[in-house]
Amino acid sequence: MKRLSSPIVTLVAFAAGSAIAPWFVGDRGVSLLSEGLLMLAMAQLWNLLAGYTGLVSMGLQCFVGLGGYTTIFASNYFSISPYWALSLAPIVCGLIGGVSAVFLFRLRDAYFSISTWVFSEVIAVVVLMTPGLGYVTGMTLETARGIDFETFLLVNFWITAAIAGASVLGIYLLMHSRLGLSMTSVRDDEIAATSIGVNVWCNRFIAYVAAAAGCGLAGGVSFMGALFITVTTAFDLNWVVAMIFIVIIGGIGTLEGPIIGTVIYYGIRELFTGVFALSGTWYLIALGTVAVITMLIAPAGIWPLIRDRFAIEWLSVKRKVPYLYACEADATRKSPIPHEQSYFV
Amino acid sequence: MWVGTIINGVLLGGLYGLFGVGLALVFGVTRIINIMHGEFIALSAFIALGIAMLSPQMHPLLLIVPVVVISFGLGYALQAMFVNRAMRLPDPLAPLLLTFGLSVIVRNLMVELFGVNPRSIHQSDFAQLSINPFGIPIGVLPLATLALAALLFVALQFVLRRTEIGRIVRATADNSEVVRLMGVRPSSVYNIVMGLSFALAGIAGLMLALRTTFTPFSGVERLLISFEVVVLGGLGSFWGAMLGGIVLGVAQLVGLRLNPNSGFLYGNLVFFAFVMLRPNGLFGVRQ
Numbered sequence: 218m219k220r221l222s223s224p225i226v227t228l229v230a231f232a233a234g235s236a237i238a239p240w241f242v243g244d245r246g247v248s249l250l251s252e253g254l255l256m257l258a259m260a261q262l263w264n265l266l267a268g269y270t271g272l273v274s275m276g277l278q279c280f281v282g283l284g285g286y287t288t289i290f291a292s293n294y295f296s297i298s299p300y301w302a303l304s305l306a307p308i309v310c311g312l313i314g315g316v317s318a319v320f321l322f323r324l325r326d327a328y329f330s331i332s333t334w335v336f337s338e339v340i341a342v343v344v345l346m347t348p349g350l351g352y353v354t355g356m357t358l359e360t361a362r363g364i365d366f367e368t369f370l371l372v373n374f375w376i377t378a379a380i381a382g383a384s385v386l387g388i389y390l391l392m393h394s395r396l397g398l399s400m401t402s403v404r405d406d407e408i409a410a411t412s413i414g415v416n417v418w419c420n421r422f423i424a425y426v427a428a429a430a431g432c433g434l435a436g437g438v439s440f441m442g443a444l445f446i447t448v449t450t451a452f453d454l455n456w457v458v459a460m461i462f463i464v465i466i467g468g469i470g471t472l473e474g475p476i477i478g479t480v481i482y483y484g485i486r487e488l489f490t491g492v493f494a495l496s497g498t499w500y501l502i503a504l505g506t507v508a509v510i511t512m513l514i515a516p517a518g519i520w521p522l523i524r525d526r527f528a529i530e531w532l533s534v535k536r537k538v539p540y541l542y543a544c545e546a547d548a549t550r551k552s553p554i555p556h557e558q559s560y561f562v
Numbered sequence: 563m564w565v566g567t568i569i570n571g572v573l574l575g576g577l578y579g580l581f582g583v584g585l586a587l588v589f590g591v592t593r594i595i596n597i598m599h600g601e602f603i604a605l606s607a608f609i610a611l612g613i614a615m616l617s618p619q620m621h622p623l624l625l626i627v628p629v630v631v632i633s634f635g636l637g638y639a640l641q642a643m644f645v646n647r648a649m650r651l652p653d654p655l656a657p658l659l660l661t662f663g664l665s666v667i668v669r670n671l672m673v674e675l676f677g678v679n680p681r682s683i684h685q686s687d688f689a690q691l692s693i694n695p696f697g698i699p700i701g702v703l704p705l706a707t708l709a710l711a712a713l714l715f716v717a718l719q720f721v722l723r724r725t726e727i728g729r730i731v732r733a734t735a736d737n738s739e740v741v742r743l744m745g746v747r748p749s750s751v752y753n754i755v756m757g758l759s760f761a762l763a764g765i766a767g768l769m770l771a772l773r774t775t776f777t778p779f780s781g782v783e784r785l786l787i788s789f790e791v792v793v794l795g796g797l798g799s800f801w802g803a804m805l806g807g808i809v810l811g812v813a814q815l816v817g818l819r820l821n822p823n824s825g826f827l828y829g830n831l832v833f834f835a836f837v838m839l840r841p842n843g844l845f846g847v848r849q
Contacts, residue, residue: 324841328793334789339834502671516650
């Protein structure tokens with residue numbers, strides 16, 4: 218059970234930390250943490266698609282926006298609490314994600330990536346032209362009028378923390394399951410995966426719908442917290458750009474990578490716009506520079522570099538070949554493969 | 563009036579084709595999705611503006627020569643200094659993020675240097691000239707853009723099909739390992755290809771700058787159109803890019819006539835219809 222200990226410690230520490238954090242970091246800290254944790258969850262979902270199933274989407278902002286619109290529209294229209302409306306966001310986004318996947322999965326690689334982006338643009342214009350969704354002026358969360366703002370912020374933060382924790386835990390458990398194994402096999406070699414009986418389409422479909430629903434939920438929470446939504450902010454390409462940046466900088470196909478990537482992403486922002494008090498332009502230039510430098514020294518990302526340098530494991534989704542355990546048990550037999558070696562599956 | 567709309571759509575398609583062709587060239591040879599392409603276009607517009615301010619008497623179309631030379635040098639240098647280093651891994655996402663990082667840097671440096679106010683090139687009255695052949699007003703500049711695009715496509719096709727360097731580029735695109743055995747260094751080929759791509763984007767940027775006002779964000783706003791042109795035509799196919807551009811240009815102008823608030827919606831819908839019917843693009847190879 219050694220493999221499970223470090224994730225459990227992480228989970229308990231994270232849960233305890235986020236339970237008490239609001240009393241230590243102040244309002245500014247809470248909103249920054251909320252933003253970062255939501256982005257972490259979305260980055261993990263992008264990573265689930267690109268890093269574990271080989272689907273490079275440039276259109277996840279579509280579901281962020283749809284989740285936000287679903288939450289605010291449903292809450293206003295049915296006059297229900299935004300928390301109830303929030304539960305509709307992943308359902309709507311999962312459905313739309315599922316239907317769009319049927320068409321988008323006909324396309325491969327770069328065709329798929331560009332088409333997901335185009336799909337998002339189409340949805341954005343459709344939302345913009347649909348009556349009842351506020352057109353260019355957007356919508357305000359009207360049911361939030363009587364709400365006690367202090368409690369609202371606090372509850373939002375805890376929902377956010379729960380989503381972030383669930384995304385990491387969920388993907389960890391998924392990757393140690395049979396389904397996760399077949400997903401990675403699809404990424405590594407589609408033909409080989411098919412030949413051993415893995416249903417490639419089905420695996421990708423599950424991952425895509427999960428990512429759509431998850432991004433919808435994250436978008437719902439984000440715009441519920443903002444109390445306001447417009448098409449330009451909701452379907453902003455920068456959502457997916459941030460996800461891609463965070464995942465690739467941190468290390469694609471790892472759970473730890475997006476965590477490190479998120480810290481770097483928001484760290485740079487706070488450093489440049491807060492500490493140095495520079496304009497947003499210089500912050501973006503710094504971000505670009507970090508991306509360029511990282512890709513030149515560590516194209517696989519920062520976490521793999523640290524992991525291999527110091528030989529540490531944290532939330533590893535590596536699997537060990539069963540044969541090696543057999544070798545360890547039977548010490549007298551000479552292993553043809555070195556014991557320390559483990560394999561990505 | 564519909565005939566006029568369609569003719570103007572075809573002419574606009576020439577510009578879109580120009581946006582896409584450099585991207586198609588880079589993708590065809592290096593397999594890189596070059597996010598920097600939009601910044602190439604915007605930067606070239608500013609380079610053209612700078613030259614136009616230095617020599618106000620120059621005919622706007624003559625600006626092509628210095629813009630192409632400078633752009634080629636910049637593209638060559640960027641590839642040699644940065645992108646080649648990120649291409650060592652087989653993973654295509656490293657170069658993608660690298661070009662993304664460079665594009666963010668270039669775009670925001672342009673904001674710092676030139677500001678965000680819309681600029682334009684006031685070079686004689688060339689942009690306002692129009693002819694009236696069948697009672698349909700047609701701008702000379704869009705016509706020149708389409709003609710130039712067609713000329714460049716023919717020239718590019720000729721270079722790639724009939725010349726020594728073209729053979730080397732095609733061989734590198736097919737198998738970068740085997741060309742090493744023939745004494746070709748793939749990274750040098752990539753440098754030239756990126757230079758050419760930047761030069762083509764430079765021409766597109768110049769045409770854009772002559773046609774309308776521009777800001778440092780003019781490139782990134784047109785990045786999606788450039789990608790759609792390339793995907794629609796079939797990745798790496800130049801004639802496909804040209805045809806893709808025309809399809810999108812016509813779809814956009816017809817759509818705007820139907821509903822002035824639709825923006826690029828109809829272009830996007832037509833894009834979808836086409837890729838669903840032909841998942842590898844109009845001229846793409848079936849895999």
